[in-house]
Amino acid sequence: MVSSTMFILFLAPLLLFPASGVSSDQVVTYWGQNGDEEGTLASACATGKYAHINIAFLTDFGSGRVPRLNLTSHCSNPTTTNSTCNMSDDIRFCQKRGIKVMLAIGGSYALSSRDDAKNVSIYLWNNFLGGRSESRPLGNAVLDGIQFMIQQQDLPYYDDLAKFLSNYNNTSSSSSSSTGKLYLGAAHPCPTPGGTSMGRAINTGLFDFVSIQSSYYSTTNNRQCDYNGNIGEFVNSWETWTTMIPAGKIYLGLPASPQVAQRGFIPADVLKSEILPVVTKSARFGGVMVWSKFWDDKTGYTDQINI
Template identity: 30%
Template structure:
């Protein structure tokens, strides 16, 4: 995601070519005619989080997904703790490597995942870039000062990139850059962090990349200021779990790739930054925004034809794509072959009202209902819209996808159906896999796009 240090204004696709000359496709930095870069997030086993019994399709080691040319870049998700024990970060790679199932470096909560070094290097040897994604839906992100942000840049450089440290979780494998998937915490000092990191990368012995994964509402609440201040190589805009998702492509009031294209050409310090369409790789990869491959093919081809900033497609995530009939390979075909897409349809004339906040009091609880057989609410279980739980003696129904937001809390995820009329309750029975906390999609915002969300927004479903 990071722009090549030697050519900071060249787009990611061009940078990939300079880094991996063996790749055969041609690319012109002044045209998007041959753009076909595909990005696939790996590390969270989000399919396993929603399909606990289908272990055959759970996440595999990263090199499993590098066996063909469908994907060009793999952000490893996630570095979810910035400052943990011993002052070092921590990473959680779900069923592959985590602090519960793997050894940690002494005095830290940084798991030793050095068994992945050869898998990472295998992907790199095939001309793919592998980066570390910071943040995620539950990530503890943020800095308290410029000095701390600069210090963290040095830590990332030494632990994951071209520096040296005795606590490198991927051993001798040198990652190719950093992806910012910031969904919560403080927004301060990220410009300092990225600037310091960029400076270190500029002195590196190979190209490094910096990318971001903002949500589609513009400007992004967490990354908006930093992508305006420092040149990014690409932004993987999450066009899902929001009103501007792929499912609203034909509504000109909602679909806003043009806004991101304008940002790329007029505001971004890197005028050659590439804007990617981030899409869920299956219907279970996000709360909303999934479209079938035929629809996505049309969207990708039309966007490629209309906007020179278009860089390709990003998918959340690897496990979902493979379980969904190799959705990633189908995206490759959409970008590199097949017949051209029809011209875009005329925009819908339907008028939509921008999301707004309200100061009115919530409606009173309903009269109640039977709670027989209904599970009690559990903080580390994901709920879909329509799911019911019991909390504080009341029956609650989820309005939409919810994770970690207590019924009756400020997030407003739940409708209070009233006091239980039956106490024949079922205990909160669930399978608490450690990766469940990582599969957290975004909700449609209820405030204006420019406001800081009151609840976590998931980069987990970015691509």
């Protein structure tokens, strides 16, 4: 028979850490990689589930490459003036609802020099942000910023790219979006930033938000970043991230389905009962960044973790 004392001790952790969720202003997602199956950008914003949406991806840039958008079947010829990718109305629809729309960059992206980084920043400014160009691939709407999703390691000059982009906030034409600010975000593979490509960029302190990919896109060398059922280890990792990463807000990078996780997928009920009650206590907690709108539709992940 279980004594009343033992029963109280068993319940103590649950009483100390009641289940917790996130609100829609704490959820970020990616859109663009699943064509018609994930709906339009406007329809993603109309769900009311997300605070930021990253358009994924600009896949080619730097080292003399012709920049190229890969938005699967959403549009064709996105690098040309004949693009069928004009999303200005959708982007403005999202922004009027208070949703930030960012361009995610990642793919084939080696930068060859500091000048190359500067040239890429000029291209991004003129073609997606507050500058001017006759060949704006998404139309004349102004995006809110750039989301770095650089997976390869030991690539130089991304700190320079962040600095050049950030400098546009100090120009007379800094009204880069409906908010008047150019935001910088980054998705960083766990563990914590060091001498890696994104580590050097993040350590500039210029990023408004950084998401830590704690359970997907991780290699066998980064198992300390997976949630393995040990909340103590996860809390230690979280405290390390929030202490060492000089960004405005830190997000947990999560797959919305086990089908897109190499390992370490966190079920929604576990996230709410064991992890969010701890991490939401931090002033640095920004929310969760979910991959992706398509998979979120399939599993209803954010519906399950919402308050």
